Amino acid sequence: xxxxxxxxxxxxxxxxxxxxxxxxxxxxxxxxxxxxxxxxxxxxxxxxxxxxxxxxxxxxxxxxxxxxxxxxxxxxxxxxxxxxxxxxxxxxxxxxxxxxxxxxxxxxxxxxxxxxxxxxxxxxxxxxxxxxxxxxxxxxxxxxxxxxxxxxxxxxxxxxxxxxxxxxxxxxxxxxxxxxxxxxxxxxxxxxxxxxxxxxxxxxxxxxxxxxxxxxxxxxxxxxxxxxxxxxxxxxxxxxxxxxxxxxxxxxxxxxxxxxxxxxxxxxxxxxxxxxxxxxxxxxxxxxxxxxxxxxxxxxxxxxxxxxxxxxxxxxxxxxxxxxxxxxxxxxxxxxxxxxxxxxx
Amino acid sequence: xxxxxxxxxxxxxxxxxxxxxxxxxxxxxxxxxxxxxxxxxxxxxxxxxxxxxxxxxxxxxxxxxxxxxxxxxxxxxxxxxxxxxxxxxxxxxxxxxxxxxxxxxxxxxxxxxxxxxxxxxxxxxxxxxxxxxxxxxxxxxxxxxxxxxxxxxxxxxxxxxxxxxxxxxxxxxxxxxxxxxxxxxxxxxxxxxxxxxxxxxxxxxxxxxxxxxxxxxxxxxxxxxxxxxxxxxxxxxxxxxxxxxxxxxxxxxxxxxxxxxxxxxxxxxxxxxxxxxxxxxxxxxxxxxxxxxxxxxxxxxxxxxxxxxxxxxxxxxxxxxxxxxxxxxxxxxxxxxxxxxxxxxxxxxxxxxxxxxxxxxxxxxxxxxxxxxxxxxxxxxxxxxxxxxxxxxxxxxxxxxxxxxxxxxxxxxxxxxxxxxxxxxxxxxxxxxxxxxxxxxxxxxxxxxxxxxxxxxxxxxxxxxxxxxxxxxxxxxxxxxxxxxxxxxxxxxxxxxxxxxxxxxxxxxxxxxxxxxxxxxxxxxxxxxxxxxxxxxxxxxxxxxxxxxxxx
Ligand code: SF4
Ligand code: SF4
Numbered sequence: 001x002x003x004x005x006x007x008x009x010x011x012x013x014x015x016x017x018x019x020x021x022x023x024x025x026x027x028x029x030x031x032x033x034x035x036x037x038x039x040x041x042x043x044x045x046x047x048x049x050x051x052x053x054x055x056x057x058x059x060x061x062x063x064x065x066x067x068x069x070x071x072x073x074x075x076x077x078x079x080x081x082x083x084x085x086x087x088x089x090x091x092x093x094x095x096x097x098x099x100x101x102x103x104x105x106x107x108x109x110x111x112x113x114x115x116x117x118x119x120x121x122x123x124x125x126x127x128x129x130x131x132x133x134x135x136x137x138x139x140x141x142x143x144x145x146x147x148x149x150x151x152x153x154x155x156x157x158x159x160x161x162x163x164x165x166x167x168x169x170x171x172x173x174x175x176x177x178x179x180x181x182x183x184x185x186x187x188x189x190x191x192x193x194x195x196x197x198x199x200x201x202x203x204x205x206x207x208x209x210x211x212x213x214x215x216x217x218x219x220x221x222x223x224x225x226x227x228x229x230x231x232x233x234x235x236x237x238x239x240x241x242x243x244x245x246x247x248x249x250x251x252x253x254x255x256x257x258x259x260x261x262x263x264x265x266x267x268x269x270x271x272x273x274x275x276x277x278x279x280x281x282x283x284x285x286x287x288x289x290x291x292x293x294x295x296x297x298x299x300x301x302x303x304x305x306x307x308x309x310x311x312x313x314x315x316x317x318x319x320x321x322x323x324x325x326x327x328x329x330x331x332x333x334x335x336x337x338x339x340x341x342x343x344x345x
Numbered sequence: 346x347x348x349x350x351x352x353x354x355x356x357x358x359x360x361x362x363x364x365x366x367x368x369x370x371x372x373x374x375x376x377x378x379x380x381x382x383x384x385x386x387x388x389x390x391x392x393x394x395x396x397x398x399x400x401x402x403x404x405x406x407x408x409x410x411x412x413x414x415x416x417x418x419x420x421x422x423x424x425x426x427x428x429x430x431x432x433x434x435x436x437x438x439x440x441x442x443x444x445x446x447x448x449x450x451x452x453x454x455x456x457x458x459x460x461x462x463x464x465x466x467x468x469x470x471x472x473x474x475x476x477x478x479x480x481x482x483x484x485x486x487x488x489x490x491x492x493x494x495x496x497x498x499x500x501x502x503x504x505x506x507x508x509x510x511x512x513x514x515x516x517x518x519x520x521x522x523x524x525x526x527x528x529x530x531x532x533x534x535x536x537x538x539x540x541x542x543x544x545x546x547x548x549x550x551x552x553x554x555x556x557x558x559x560x561x562x563x564x565x566x567x568x569x570x571x572x573x574x575x576x577x578x579x580x581x582x583x584x585x586x587x588x589x590x591x592x593x594x595x596x597x598x599x600x601x602x603x604x605x606x607x608x609x610x611x612x613x614x615x616x617x618x619x620x621x622x623x624x625x626x627x628x629x630x631x632x633x634x635x636x637x638x639x640x641x642x643x644x645x646x647x648x649x650x651x652x653x654x655x656x657x658x659x660x661x662x663x664x665x666x667x668x669x670x671x672x673x674x675x676x677x678x679x680x681x682x683x684x685x686x687x688x689x690x691x692x693x694x695x696x697x698x699x700x701x702x703x704x705x706x707x708x709x710x711x712x713x714x715x716x717x718x719x720x721x722x723x724x725x726x727x728x729x730x731x732x733x734x735x736x737x738x739x740x741x742x743x744x745x746x747x748x749x750x751x752x753x754x755x756x757x758x759x760x761x762x763x764x765x766x767x768x769x770x771x772x773x774x775x776x777x778x779x780x781x782x783x784x785x786x787x788x789x790x791x792x793x794x795x796x797x798x799x800x801x802x803x804x805x806x807x808x809x810x811x812x813x814x815x816x817x818x819x820x821x822x823x824x825x826x827x828x829x830x831x832x833x834x835x836x837x838x839x840x841x842x843x844x845x846x847x848x849x850x851x852x853x854x855x856x857x858x859x860x861x862x863x864x865x866x867x868x869x870x871x872x873x874x875x876x877x878x879x880x881x882x883x884x885x886x887x888x889x890x891x892x893x894x895x896x897x
Contacts, residue, residue, distance in 0.1 A: 002709055002772050003437065003682060003683075003769070004678070004679060004680050004681055004761075005758030005761050005771065006674060006701070006706050006709075007679070007706065008709070008763075012763065012765045013710070013765050013767070014716055016765075017718070017765055069713075074716075112714065113713075114714035115714070277716055280717075282730070326733075330730065330749070331728055333728050333753050334727045334728045334753065335598050335601035335727075335753060336600075
């Protein structure tokens with residue numbers, strides 16, 4: 001017996017929201033396809049299938065209605081975010097392991113949908129990068145620079161049968177973020193590095209367009225009111241601030257703000273990963289603190305750490321802090337003493 | 346234009362006003378039977394003053410106010426009392442409650458009403474008591490006894506009187522129709538409120554989806570003789586919530602746990618003003634009200650019916666349910682409740698009956714897990730974090746839920762309405778509140794048990810004391826006999842003796858059936874000591890007594 005209200009807002013349902021998130025990822029995916037070849041579809045497909053498989057298995061073991069929960073599409077969102085964070089054309093088992101840690105460990109062992117402390121896709125990613133650093137840094141080279149762009153069938157072959165006739169160097173290269181760090185540490189002059197073809201205009205050839213498309217998808221999420229402005233703005237703002245500060249205090253030239261925004265997973269992280277409501281802080285002020293922390297850590301890890309990108313670990317670190325941040329940023333309740341007005345919403 | 350202060354949160358559910366607001370208010374014919382519950386208002390239920398078989402007249406008081414927070418109920422027509430017993434009432438619990446059933450005799454003869462036309466020259470407290478005896482209570486749904494709310498002495502000053510004509514719940518249009526059709530009468534009622542509260546400004550808040558009502562009220566306000574402003578407020582649920590409307594119109598937040606009068610504002614419903622008008626103008630008690638009957642019925646409309654009209658009859662008056670009806674709601678879809686038994690009658694709080702069908706009111710989709718999306722928090726007019734409350738209420742961690750201010754939840758339903766996972770959040774909050782209340786009652790019971798135990802100890806102590814008094818008396822008796830009263834001029838000794846005497850007399854007056862047991866065997870010096878102690882005690886008692894008298 002349930003009581004009032006007896007009506008619900010039409011057209012706003014969790015499965016639908018997740019579907020819209022997937023749709024908002026499409027521009028970035030298409031840009032990726034355009035620039036790096038069709039391999040991205042293979043990794044998306046594999047991750048999706050693995051995710052559905054693991055999700056069903058977990059639901060079965062937990063004695064929950066499989067059809068009902070699969071319908072919510074959250075497993076797919078996790079799968080896609082993981083696939084988009086991983087190199088395409090990696091061996092199939094790498095996706096399997098990543099999805100296993102995302103769905104089984106990070107999600108269901110924590111109690112299932114809505115209960116996970118960490119962003120599942122980022123847990124999968126973190127496990128992979130720590131366990132399989134070599135495979136995780138072999139990114140396909142941008143089509144414009146590669147000796148050969150694998151076709152869809154070649155992509156399947158690469159993923160399932162290994163390299164085959166193609167030499168790995170023919171289609172992979174280090175990412176701009178990675179090469180910048182390695183070369184800077186090797187003593188190459190900044191301007192020389194930046195002048196290399198892989199760096200494109202601001203964030204690496206191809207990368208910058210993909211980032212732009214993820215930004216567009218993120219703006220769509222904002223327009224549909226599926227996310228609020230707090231997290232992307234604070235995340236990108238803190239990144240800019242930190243990058244700017246580093247430029248000021250570190251001797252010699254450093255990667256600029258635009259580079260940091262356009263490179264790696266910054267846009268994907270700002271709009272799609274850090275905004276995952278389950279693992280993020282949820283109060284308006286809390287979101288600002290949480291995302292600013294993640295943005296700051298991202299740049300710090302990129303510049304001073306040994307990891308290829310900082311987004312995943314920055315978000316995971318802030319995930320730990322999110323419950324605490326929420327506790328200390330509870331908004332003033334109507335009729336209670338404190339700041340007047342509508343509160344920062 | 347008056348500056349408005351938008352309240353936080355809120356939602357825009359489909360309005361569904363046009364179904365019922367197009368027709369004029371219909372008058373219900375006399376029905377053969379009425380059922381008048383004794384609990385129609387907040388506070389103590391009225392005490393029945395008739396018994397089965399009694400003949401009653403229309404307007405006769407059949408239940409009298411019981412205590413301060415209470416008000417009267419009256420016979421809606423003339424006839425015979427056929428039952429004073431628990432009967433179905435419109436309440437979410439569906440539990441029967443004490444009600445008086447009256448069989449109409451068809452004559453509809455009324456008692457002699459005494460209009461209060463000279464109310465301006467009446468003593469305010471007499472006037473308020475008359476209002477209480479005429480059964481006035483808030484007709485907006487909260488049904489708080491009006492006479493209490495009209496007493497400015499409870500608060501220091503009430504400069505602002507707000508009339509709530511927002512009618513923000515979907516489907517409901519009874520206040521809309523009243524304002525369109527009877528604006529002058531409503532204003533006459535408001536005039537009484539304004540005078541009793543000495544209000545300096547009177548604001549009528551009406552949602553801007555009711556332009557006809559706005560126009561009618563504005564036209565009437567031009568010659569009402571006191572400063573009154575009709576204010577259009579944006580259509581946004583829950584603009585008609587007391588705290589929300591107050592904030593919207595004045596920018597003042599009602600502090601948590603306080604009343605609007607604490608910030609100098611009193612809020613009444615439009616329907617209450619109208620019934621106050623009838624009370625003043627005709628001396629008529631609250632025996633009728635306007636009810637919206639809408640939804641899946643043949644002729645959705647507003648009907649003026651007598652209190653006590655069985656809801657089944659009310660629905661029939663609106664042309665009856667259409668095929669495929671799937672239940673009935675009392676009140677609006679956001680805060681109303683399912684009616685279990687349509688034999689339950691219209692009471693003062695019933696402003697709307699909605700007949701459901703599965704298309705207008707589909708069964709709630711199965712809830713999914715909370716994804717902490719925060720939609721509920723953005724919709725909450727109380728600025729709460731409903732998903733946190735839900736989390737703790739579900740985990741039965743009510744202390745935490747209270748820490749997240751569960752009791753500031755006004756149960757408006759906005760959070761459940763927007764939740765993309767269809768979680769029945771408000772159900773959890775109602776459950777949480779009732780659990781906390783239950784626990785508090787348990788704690789009070791434990792406290793009472795403790796007090797009883799302490800009283801028991803106290804009584805034992807008192808009995809011991811009484812015994813000691815008697816011992817002292819005995820001892821003193823002996824002293825008197827033995828010492829043969831040597832005349833001493835010592836005033837101090839004299840005083841002691843007098844006190845001793847007083848103690849003796851008091852002891853003698855005390856119940857004499859407890860026999861002193863061991864005194865007789867005590868040596869005289871010990872006896873003397875006892876007497877001395879007694880005397881000292883008596884002195885203290887005397888002093889305390891004197892002090893009490895000083896105070897009195
Ligand atoms: S709206 Fe529903 S799903 Fe979203 S945070 Fe609130 S309770 Fe959770
Ligand atoms: S029902 Fe309570 S928690 Fe939900 S929106 Fe209304 S006030 Fe907020």
